[in-house]
Amino acid sequence: MAAEPHTALSVRGVTRTFGGLVAVDDMSFELAEHEVLGLIGPNGSGKTTMINLISGALKASRGEIVLFGENVVGESAHAIARRGVARTFQLVRMLESMSVMENVETGGVFGHARRWGAELRDHARHNIARVGLAGKEDEPVGALTYIDQKRVELARALAADPRLLLLDEWLAGLNPTELQTGIELVEDLRSEGRTIVIVEHVMDAIRSLCDRCVVMNSGAVIADGTPREVLADDAVIAAYLGDAHV
Amino acid sequence: MDILIIGVLLGGAYALMAVGLQLQYGVARIMNLANGEILVAGAFGAFWFFTGSQVSPLITVIGYAPVAFAANWAIYRYLMLPLVRRSKSEGHLEVDSILATFGLSFILVGVMLALFGGEFFSYSFLEKPFDIMGQPYEQNRLVAFLYAAAFCVGLYVWLHRTRMGLTLRAVSVSPEASRRVGIDVAGASALAFGLGGAITAAGGGLLSTFLVFDASIGIIFTMKALVIVIMGGLRDIRGSIVAAFVLGLTETAVASLIDPGLTLAAAYVVFILVLLFRPQGIFGRRAT
Amino acid sequence: MTGTEKTGLAVGAAIFLAAAFVPLLSGGYGLSLAVTVVMYAVLTTSWTLFSGPTHYISLATAAFFGLGMYTVAALIDVFPYPVLLVMATAVGAVLAALIGLATLRLSGVYFVIFTLGLAEMVRQLVTWVQTTMGTSSGLVVLTGIDEPMIYWQLLALAAAVYLASWRIGRSRLGFALRIIGGDEVVARHSGINTAHAKIALFVISGSVAALTGAILAPRWTYVEPVIAFSPMLSFLVVIMALLGGVHRLWGPLLGVIPFTFLWDLVTATFPNQTALMLGLCFLLIVYIIPNGFAGLIENLIRRRPLLAG
Incomplete structure (x- = not known):
């Protein structure tokens, strides 16, 4: 069959x-x-x-x-x-008072995976790295460029292990260079x-x-x-x- | 029948204070929690001119309108606008404006306490009776009602027939779009805030002809005005006017049938019912 | 648990231990002031638990507090005191759940207005019930509970509230509330049941306020609606919490201590100017120190806070 x-x-x-x-x-x-x-x-x-x-x-x-x-x-x-089901928004929605790390963790805690503690942190770090933001974990999201905010949003969605x-x-x-990067990212997914x-x-x-x-x-x-x-x-x-x- | 007539007469003056608040909230997007204190200040003004120099409150409320306008315009321009400019989100501005207008309301209470003391005050103006269907009512209530009705009609016509009124209505629909077509949103907001304050103060002057006041009663009126505006659906002054009559009738009915001490509780029950079953207001349309 | 957290916990425990000796060292006015300080510490900290992260300004404290107090005052001849404390807490929890179900899905302004009028409505209803039932306007509360005992009960409650707040701050629920405060749409799409999360914390906050009122009932031998449901209480709690700073667990306490002394001074010397002082404090919070004293201190030292909540 x-x-x-x-x-x-x-x-x-x-x-x-x-x-x-x-x-x-x-x-x-x-x-x-x-x-x-x-x-x-x-x-x-x-x-x-x-x-x-x-x-x-x-x-x-x-x-x-x-x-x-x-x-x-x-x-x-x-x-x-x-x-x-995880999503991004037409107009980026950031949790302004939180760091990149916390923004991404948001995705992993309450969805169907329900991670917490060290496991959550590792998972968030992994997803931050895969959208290309490694090293920016502790930055406030307000300080990021537009494409980086879009990356955070994608990482947040990915942290939920979406089906x-x-x-x-x-x-x-996005500008043409950023667009190329963006397309490659989605291609990876x-x-x-x-x-x-x-x-x-x-x-x-x-x-x-x-x-x-x-x-x-x-x-x-x-x-x-x-x-x-x-x-x-x-x-x-x-x-x-x-x-x-x- | 008694209840019906007194309720409607009360509703007229309530409509005025609610329309004032609504103009401020609708255009300037600031929920002015010091609205009740502006009303009490208006009542004090009417009282002071009447007892001091025998000036009829009906003249006073028009006489001090420019002063009330200027004061409220300045409140928006110098206290609220900085908050609008610094706010990152609507929620942030909401919290800031709630706290700032609460602060203002307490300061006004403090100032009025210092000027007039903590006593209750009232005065006799037009306490002669007149008959409606064989029943005697006090003339001051009827005069206040007619006056309030004239104000409301005037405001409605002004909003719908003049260029300035159109500007205010445009900003109330969408500050963003208004800005794009070249409207000075901050200026329009300050104008609406001032105008709303002047109308509320006039409402206070009219209410003082038949209600008893003290310096710290403003918060009660703020709550009533808010209940009315929310019931009426926030956007259209016609909704507020109808809601004001609903509240006036409810309060009068509860006061005469159950207990005068329960008027605010009654207003509250109405408010809760509206929140539960028609959060967009009785006459409002559901937002999309 | 990290090193700084351990230090924080130790410092907190030491402060509570030291505070427990106050009734032995000072009676009368000093103790009475200490009771007030601990009472506001409990009320502001539990208020902050809900209102801090969500930015919903609740003015319902007086309603909860008053109902707790009335539960004790009305039933003191029927049930033993400890049972009444439990009942008061339950009454607070039920009321908070009802309010939460009715209003928390609505926007901020509605919530403020609703809570603002709630205490007033409950007060009018209680007064009305009392007068129509033919009793006098107040209730006599006679117990063997004296001021030091009230103080110790409050102190124990304060310890419990701090510990619970600290735990919640580190839990999924605490994180959920911060996300809700940041952006409710994001919260919902991340799988947070925003209504449940908000109601859960509002219930905790409300039941603590009711329990506080119950513990304080014996302080007045005669309880009247005007005392129990004083709207001023709600405003004072908001001011003290914001003055101290709601982004830290220890923030509200920084507001409570100076404000209680200042308030005491002003009511004693210029009783007519308390409203003016409240108003100025509100403006101070909005225009000058939006993060409260805690924010000021953090700006001054600019390093990791010792007791990060």
């Missing part, structure tokens, strides 16, 4: 409205374990809302979000985090066989990092396939450039 790839995440008919505005409209897609999925689309197409629905920051108005076989719609963010990692425009706002959802505008990153892409427009899926396929899709080009260009 061939080994079926296990499904990590299955989004089924998810809708989210804000008042009269439909931000996410009947979305459905699947993500297998060890797969890297790009969630792309023009500004305001509902990508971040979708991430917020998966991570539990928002609750779906309708539909099912199945994580590792269980429907988690209605669960709060901390419960979903404890199931092994599903959500990167919300993690590469946005991918080669480790992590399960990742990437929301991104940077097309180079999408092409090189993603196994598959889901393209959103006006809250709905307009294309689903390999990066090469979807980026050649007429509907996708129309969504990005306007209908006149087709």
